[in-house]
Amino acid sequence: MGETARKVCPCLEALWTRMFGKSADSGDSSSKEEDGLDARTIDNPMTSTSRYTSHSFNGVSRPSHGPESGIYRALWSFEARAEDELSFNGGDLFKVINRKGEWWTAQKIDRNGRTLATGIVPYNYLASGETDDAQPWFYGKMSRVDALSHLMSPNNSEGTFLIRLSEACNGGHVLSVKVDNRAKHFKIYQTNGKFHLDPSRSFSTLQDLVEHYKTHCLAAVDCLGQACIRKEPTPQDLSHSTVDEWELPKEEFTLEHRLGVGFFAEVYRGKWKNRISVAIKILKNNEYLNQQEFHQEVQILKKLRHRHLISLFAICTSSEPFYIITEFMEKGNLLDFLRGPEGRALDQVCLVDMAAQVADGMSYLELQNSIHRDLAARNVLVGENYICKVADFGLARIIKEPFYVSENKKIPYKWCAPEAISYGRFSSKSDIWSFGILLHEIMSYGGVPYPGYQTNEVYDHVMKGYRMPQPVKCPKYIYDIMLSCWSANPDDRPSFKDLKPDLENVNRYELA
Numbered sequence: 001m002g003e004t005a006r007k008v009c010p011c012l013e014a015l016w017t018r019m020f021g022k023s024a025d026s027g028d029s030s031s032k033e034e035d036g037l038d039a040r041t042i043d044n045p046m047t048s049t050s051r052y053t054s055h056s057f058n059g060v061s062r063p064s065h066g067p068e069s070g071i072y073r074a075l076w077s078f079e080a081r082a083e084d085e086l087s088f089n090g091g092d093l094f095k096v097i098n099r100k101g102e103w104w105t106a107q108k109i110d111r112n113g114r115t116l117a118t119g120i121v122p123y124n125y126l127a128s129g130e131t132d133d134a135q136p137w138f139y140g141k142m143s144r145v146d147a148l149s150h151l152m153s154p155n156n157s158e159g160t161f162l163i164r165l166s167e168a169c170n171g172g173h174v175l176s177v178k179v180d181n182r183a184k185h186f187k188i189y190q191t192n193g194k195f196h197l198d199p200s201r202s203f204s205t206l207q208d209l210v211e212h213y214k215t216h217c218l219a220a221v222d223c224l225g226q227a228c229i230r231k232e233p234t235p236q237d238l239s240h241s242t243v244d245e246w247e248l249p250k251e252e253f254t255l256e257h258r259l260g261v262g263f264f265a266e267v268y269r270g271k272w273k274n275r276i277s278v279a280i281k282i283l284k285n286n287e288y289l290n291q292q293e294f295h296q297e298v299q300i301l302k303k304l305r306h307r308h309l310i311s312l313f314a315i316c317t318s319s320e321p322f323y324i325i326t327e328f329m330e331k332g333n334l335l336d337f338l339r340g341p342e343g344r345a346l347d348q349v350c351l352v353d354m355a356a357q358v359a360d361g362m363s364y365l366e367l368q369n370s371i372h373r374d375l376a377a378r379n380v381l382v383g384e385n386y387i388c389k390v391a392d393f394g395l396a397r398i399i400k401e402p403f404y405v406s407e408n409k410k411i412p413y414k415w416c417a418p419e420a421i422s423y424g425r426f427s428s429k430s431d432i433w434s435f436g437i438l439l440h441e442i443m444s445y446g447g448v449p450y451p452g453y454q455t456n457e458v459y460d461h462v463m464k465g466y467r468m469p470q471p472v473k474c475p476k477y478i479y480d481i482m483l484s485c486w487s488a489n490p491d492d493r494p495s496f497k498d499l500k501p502d503l504e505n506v507n508r509y510e511l512a
Contacts, residue, residue, distance in 0.1 A: 072096055072106070072126040075136075076232045081239035081276065086119030094126060103240035120240045124233045137210060137227035141165040143504075147176040148183045149353070150228050153385060159225025163188070163206060173206065177221050178228075184221065231385065234327065236305055238272050238313050246302055248314040250323060253280060259332065269328060278313060281324040291317075298324075301393070304368060308361030310381060310391040329381035329389060337382045338446035348443075350386065352478065355442050356503035357388040362435065363496035365393055366428045373426050375434035376415045377441040413458050414449040419490060421459055429490035435499070436485025443478060444471040 072094040080087040088094075088108060097118070098105040104123045107115045127138075139150070142164040151160055160178040166187075173188035175197070186197050188209070194202035195209050197218065203209040214224045237243050252273055259267045259279065270280040294317075301312045316323035334354070337343045358380055365372060372379075372393045379392045417433035419425040437449050450458050450468060467486050470479040481502060487493045494502075 070096060070128055071109075072128055074121075074125055075127055075230065076125050078122060078125050079275075080119070081273075082120075082241045084119055085240060086117055086121050088121065088125075094121065096126075099123070101243065102236055103243065122233075122235045122240075124235070135163075135207065135210075135227075136230070137162050138206075139164045139228070144176075144183075144185060147174075147185070149385075151176060151178040151183050152181075153229060155229050157225060159221070159223065160228050161210075161224045161226075162228040163210070177218075177224065179221055184219075186218065234311075236311050238276055238278075238325075242314055246298075246312075246314045247318075248316055248325070249318065250316045253278070253316070253323065253325065255280060265324075272313075272325070277328040279326045279328045281326070283322045283324070294322075300370070304365070304370065304393070306361055306364040308357045308387075308389050309364065309393065310389045326391070327389075329383040331382035331384070331386075333378050333391075334380040334382055334388060335377035335441065335446050338377065338442065344445050346386075348473065348475065351442050351445075352503055354382075354386060354388045355439050355478075356500065358390060358438065359435065359496055359500045359503055361388075361390040362431060363500045365390070366431075366496045371426050371428060372431050372434070373420075374412055374415070375431050375438055376412065377438055377446065380438070413455050417490070418459070418462060418488070427490065428495065429493050432485050432490075432493045432496065432499075435496070436482045439478065439482050439485070440468055440471060443474040447471065 074088050074090050074092040074094065077089045078087060086106070086108060093109050093111070094106040095109055095113075095115075096104050096106045102123050103120050104126070106119070106121050106126075108117045108119075109115055139147070139162045142162075143166075147162060147164055150156075150162060156178055158178060158180075162176050164174050164176060166172050166174045173190070173195070175186040175188055177184050177186070188206070189196050189199075191202070194204060195206055196202040197209070197213075201212070203212065210224060213221075217223060238248075242248065254271045254274060256269045256271065259269055261267070265281045265283050268280045268282065270278050272278050298312070298315055305311070310329070311327045312324070313327065314323075314325040316325070331337050331342075358375075362372065362375070370393065372390070374392060375390070379390065381389050381391050383389070413421065415434045415437045417425075417430035420430045420433075440449060441447060450461075453461060465488075467483060470476070481494075481499065484492075484494050485499075
């Protein structure tokens with residue numbers, strides 16, 4: 001398309017060169033790709049009703065920091081949320097002036113490069129026009145698991161494809177295609193500035209390679225179809241103005257319907273300025289709240305950003321009751337979801353994928369030396385395409401001690417590690433124990449832990465060496481992971497860093 005436009009509109013040659021670039025740089029990539037090589041299928045057969053969730057940051061590769069004169073293209077439309085933000089449509093062109101954090105200052109320009117407006121935009125809505133980033137099929141750095149998650153969406157038909165930079169071969173390109181309800185992956189080699197899948201046929205650009213295989217077969221693939229559908233990202237803040245100023249007035253929020261109620265809080269679906277859907281947690285009784293620690297903890301939580309952690313947007317503490325504002329997840333908490341008809345229809349591969357997402361989020365918390373203290377299916381939220389995000393991380397610590405004393409019956413015995421119950425020793429290793437219980441909940445479709453035992457009986461049985469049996473249809477490999485999480489000695493338990501790849505790399509034929 002770029003070459004055609006150059007011929008039809010030679011006056012735009014300079015702008016087109018800046019937007020689409022020239023031929024790829026020369027180089028050679030001969031390292032092995034993690035998927036096997038070339039045309040070998042490495043993922044399992046999928047049922048037509050299965051859906052998978054993305055592990056990538058909303059499916060969007062962060063644009064590379066090119067030169068200040070670089071041209072960017074909007075991938076989606078965006079409506080301004082603050083006075084100095086820019087509204088724009090998908091396809092609009094930008095020149096980025098300042099790349100600061102997740103909100104960039106940019107000039108919206110026309111096809112001749114003339115400035116139309118200047119303002120602040122969310123970075124993850126833009127792709128660099130100087131590279132392949134602007135192509136709808138280019139997804140940037142992505143793992144095989146993430147590619148599978150994107151391609152297997154029911155909105156994608158046979159032949160749907162994407163090109164990604166592999167996480168396992170020094171950034172080499174990989175073509176991933178949906179074929180017969182499974183994913184096939186092909187390594188794209190680059191030699192002397194040319195791209196090829198087959199040495200007998202090379203191409204100057206990835207665009208040329210794609211266009212060729214849209215009309216020619218590739219191994220078992222008849223031809224490439226449409227580019228994989230991207231899900232529009234969600235900005236990590238209500239607006240750029242709330243990045244630092246996150247103490248907001250209650251008047252900006254509207255309560256809609258109640259989503260749930262607990263001992264300390266009620267949760268509502270609501271709106272910010274009648275425009276942005278949010279979840280509003282209303283603290284019911286502030287006598288249990290250590291307010292100094294609350295504000296200190298919120299400052300920490302606001303900075304924790306990960307694709308599998310719920311984003312904290314704001315708090316409202318000028319008057320009681322206090323509000324905690326977070327992003328809204330359409331399908332509710334994981335426990336209720338698994339017990340419902342949609343959750344019970346999921347196969348084991350999808351269940352393990354959801355567990356891997358939780359492990360991914362917890363691995364990030366572990367890296368940040370942050371402890372959850374109450375990890376359970378009820379504290380994991382589910383969104384579209386079955387994306388899972390850990391919620392309420394860190395909030396348990398800011399509730400005063402009665403939250404954990406047995407006389408109030410609020411300590412989550414069935415999820416707590418023995419050392420946490422006996423000595424109040426909470427750590428990443430106690431979170432690992434809780435993750436084992438969460439994994440049991442997932443593989444039993446929301447089953448109650450330790451069925452048949454009263455809450456006050458569980459601790460004694462666990463201390464005597466009792467462990468829950470393997471859930472029905474749960475693969476032994478997954479049950480072995482549960483048992484490792486329930487090691488009596490905390491030092492013998494795995495880390496979330498170790499668990500994440502273990503769950504992501506499960507042989508999917510074992511799960512069939």
